[in-house]
Amino acid sequence: MVVLVIVLLVAAGAVGGVAVVYPESGLARRLGFVVIPGDMVGVVRRRIGGNPSDPRFKRVVPDNSRGIQARCLTPGVRHWLMPGVYSVDLAPRVSIPPGMIGLVTALDGAPRPAGRLLSRRVECDNFQNGVAFLLGEGEQGRQLATLPGDASYYINPELFRVDFAPRTHVPDGTVGLVRAKVGRLRPPDQPFGRYVECDVFQDGDAFLLGGGEQGRQLAVLGGGASYDIHPDLFEVLTTATVGPGRQDGLTPAHLRHxxxxxxxxxxxxxxxxxxxxxxxxxxxxxxxxxxxxxxxxxxxxxxxxxxxxxxxxxxxxxxxxxxxxxxxxxxxxxxxxxxxxxxxxxxxxxxxxxxxxxxxxxxxxxxxxxxxxxxxxxxxxxxxxxxxxxxxxxxxxxxxxxxxxxxxxxxxxxxxxxxxxxxxxxxxxxxxxxxxxxxxxxxxxxxxxxxxxxxxxxxxxxxxxxxxxxxAQDTELDRIRRLPMTEAHRRRTLEEEVKSAQIHAQIRRIEIAVEREERGLAVAELEALANLLGPEVASVQALLAEVKDMRVPEVISGDAAMMGQFMPWQRIQDVIAGVRREQSGELEAGPRKDELEAGDATPDS
Structure with a gap:
């Protein structure tokens, strides 16, 4: 009996029951054991069985009925499927490069309500659990959730299609502006949609559940970072996407800090x-x-x-x-x-x-x-x-x-x-x-x-x-303008002249005082000589000393008047007269009046 069952199973496998790619013994393959390679995913199709219990699922089924199964086979586990009932096709796993995000479109599921551009979020392990997606009333079409980049996912390609889109990068020193494409309609008197906490627009589901509104958003994206933002949900304006020709007038300068x-x-x-x-x-x-x-x-x-x-x-x-x-x-x-x-x-x-x-x-x-x-x-x-x-x-x-x-x-x-x-x-x-x-x-x-x-x-x-x-060019006005300067200069000149005259007068007073002192000494000498030799002898001696110092030219030419100026007897007479005055005491009275007046005079007198 056991041999008959084995023969039937082997025969069913020979007819094409289960496709096995990973190396296994021929007997294991015919017995329904399946191992999926590390970079692949196994898509299971049931050939024999009842119709789907839920009429909503016509192509991909979550309940193990006839058709393409929502579940898929992943590497690292030995799977067993009834030979002749199931077949397995291999498909490459989804690998999203760095700097990109995955945009998911559900090929089966509940119909999406009219007017909604994106299907609501369903917890399904990043679309790797197709059964949870369908039983959680996941909707057909482009999904609200995205797949982060630089990662691989074991996703059933019969249930989901994944497209790549670049992450949103905002250059350092700038901001990114956000305009929501979906959400509630904002009041007509409000230029901005209401603020909703949604992880800087990376959580589209939180944005919609929080009452996010379409249009311009108040929050901005900080510079020097990249964001996993769904391009079908939000339009992000950066310095790389704005420029000439935009109707709203935005330029890169507007977005700089x-x-x-x-x-x-x-x-x-x-x-x-x-x-x-x-x-x-x-x-x-x-x-x-x-x-x-x-x-x-x-x-x-x-x-x-x-x-x-x-x-x-x-x-x-x-x-x-x-x-x-x-x-x-x-x-x-x-x-x-x-x-x-x-x-x-x-x-x-x-x-x-x-x-x-x-x-x-x-x-x-x-x-x-x-x-x-x-x-x-x-x-x-x-x-x-x-x-x-x-x-x-x-x-x-x-x-x-x-x-x-x-x-x-x-x-x-x-x-x-x-x-x-x-x-x-x-x-x-x-x-x-x-x-x-x-x-x-x-x-x-x-x-x-x-x-x-x-x-x-x-x-x-x-x-x-x-x-x-x-x-302006006006000579009369220039003269009037220079007049105060001219008067000031004249006043300064006069002041300097007064100061100079005062200094000269002081010098003259000093000279007169010196002459006074010298004459006093001469008188004293004459008096001493007169007392010693007698007045007559003293006079004669003084006369001879004066004559000795006279300068007489050796040759005199000219008339008698010219000759008289240089002959010594006129000078001798003057000396004799002076001696007599000195003897009579005139010099003791001090300097002459005209000399004092000359010494005390100033330019102001």
């Missing part, structure tokens, strides 16, 4: 939020918990206003922001030097580009006035400048980093420039040319006070206000 340079502050303009009050100069109050606008749904949950925000982005920071949600306007906080002068085309973007050369008319004279003003905008004052003086208007409603000098330019032109021009016009109407030219310090000080008072209302600080002057 917002970098606030040192010396600047980033004023945030939110493009979504609660409608602010209708008053002008409305600035949104501070909302906590949104991590510098990186979590915009937190900002919206905190009832943040749309428009200019009081909270700014600090210098030196790098921020991964959603350009659909926020626009960042750079305002300088460093020290600015503004000049009223003639500008060149290359200075069109300067903050003082609208400050032109100032020209005022005083008593018919045209004066060119150069004014230089230094100011600094604190970070707390920057939002009001943007709110009041606006900036670039984005036609496509996009945000991102905006380098726009117009808010500061308009403030400088309308507030600062208006103050300076108004004051100088007032001065020109009330002052004379001479007053204007000679009162520069007073004018500068008063102008600085006016400027400081007006800009203080904006919370802005000013320091140096300089007023220079360049005169």
């Amino acid at each position: 917002v970098n606030i340079p040192v010396g600047y502050v980033g004023v945030v303009v939110t493009l979504h939020g609660i409608e602010p009050p209708p008053e002008d100069d409305v600035i949104g109050p501070v909302v906590h918990g949104h991590s510098n606008y990186r979590l915009p749904w937190k900002f919206l949950d905190g009832h943040g206003w749309r428009g200019v925000q009081q909270e700014t982005l600090r210098q030196g920071g790098v921020y991964a922001l959603n350009p659909w949600f926020a626009r960042i306007v750079l305002i300088p906080t460093r020290l600015l030097t503004l000049e009223w002068k003639e500008k060149t085309p290359t200075e069109a973007d300067n903050y003082d580009a609208e400050l032109e050369q100032l020209v005022i008319n005083i008593q018919g004279f045209q004066l060119k006035v150069n004014v230089t003003q230094t100011l600094q905008i604190p970070a707390s004052a920057a939002p009001r400048l943007v709110s009041q003086f606006g900036g670039e208007v984005s036609r496509d409603g996009l945000g991102g980093l905006v380098i726009d000098p117009r808010p500061v330019q308009r403030f400088v032109e309308r507030v600062l420039g208006g103050t300076v021009e108004s004051y100088l016009t007032q001065v020109a109407a009330s002052a004379t040319v001479e007053d204007y030219l000679t009162q520069q310090d007073e004018i500068r000080a008063e102008l600085a006070g006016r400027v400081r008072q007006n800009v203080a209302e904006w919370g802005i600080t000013v320091s140096d206000t300089l007023v220079g002057l360049s005169v």
Whole structure:
């Protein structure tokens, strides 16, 4: 009896009962034992048996009825199948390369409801358990779940087809924007779908079950990473996929991180939020918990206003922001030097580009006035400048980093420039040319006070206000301008002459005193000689000493008058007369009156 059963089994195997590829003994193959190679999967087909118990399964069955079986045979196990009842076909396992994901399409299963693009998720061991998929009411068509890359899967190719798609990569220093293709319809007044926690859009099932809505999403994908995102569920915009020709206007620049340079502050303009009050100069109050606008749904949950925000982005920071949600306007906080002068085309973007050369008319004279003003905008004052003086208007409603000098330019032109021009016009109407030219310090000080008072209302600080002057080609005005300098030079010259005369007078007084002392010594000598030898002998001796020192020319030519000038007897007479005066005591009375008057005289007398 046993031999008969064996013969029947062998005969059934010979007819083609079970296909065995892995080397086994001939007897084992005929007895129904199957071993699957390591890189293959076995697809089982039942030839003999009843019809499927569930009419939904017409081709692939989960209940071991006749037809293609949902289960498949995997390597590493010796399987036994009834010979003649089952057949096994081998198929390669699914290997997904690195950098790719697997997109699964179910070839059998429950019908998918109309209007749903992707079939719901069913727990089935990454589609390796076909029976669990079918019994779990898995639906036909493209599946919501994906297969991670760099892995292999033993999937029944009769039940599932797997296509490859690249992972979503977001370059470093940029963000990825997400637009949902499936989900609920968002309210018409909401530009963004509601935020749903879904593992940064890698869990499509969580997104849909959480009430995710179609359209633009508030969350962004961080740079320098790759994501397993289903391309049929989400469209991801990166610097590699945006560029010219897009209707939404997105460019790679919009997706770069917002970098606030040192010396600047980033004023945030939110493009979504609660409608602010209708008053002008409305600035949104501070909302906590949104991590510098990186979590915009937190900002919206905190009832943040749309428009200019009081909270700014600090210098030196790098921020991964959603350009659909926020626009960042750079305002300088460093020290600015503004000049009223003639500008060149290359200075069109300067903050003082609208400050032109100032020209005022005083008593018919045209004066060119150069004014230089230094100011600094604190970070707390920057939002009001943007709110009041606006900036670039984005036609496509996009945000991102905006380098726009117009808010500061308009403030400088309308507030600062208006103050300076108004004051100088007032001065020109009330002052004379001479007053204007000679009162520069007073004018500068008063102008600085006016400027400081007006800009203080904006919370802005000013320091140096300089007023220079360049005169038009007018010789009369040049003469008037030089007049104070000429008078000052003349005054300095006279002062130096007075000082010099005083020094000469002092020197003359010293010389007279020396002469006085010398004559006093001579008188003393004569008196001593007279006392010793007698007055007559002393006089004769003094006369002889004087004659001895006289210079008499050896040859004298000319008339008698010329000869008389050089002969010694006239000099002798003078000496004798002097001796007599000395003896009579005239020298004891001191220097002559004319000598004293000459010594005390000054140039002012």
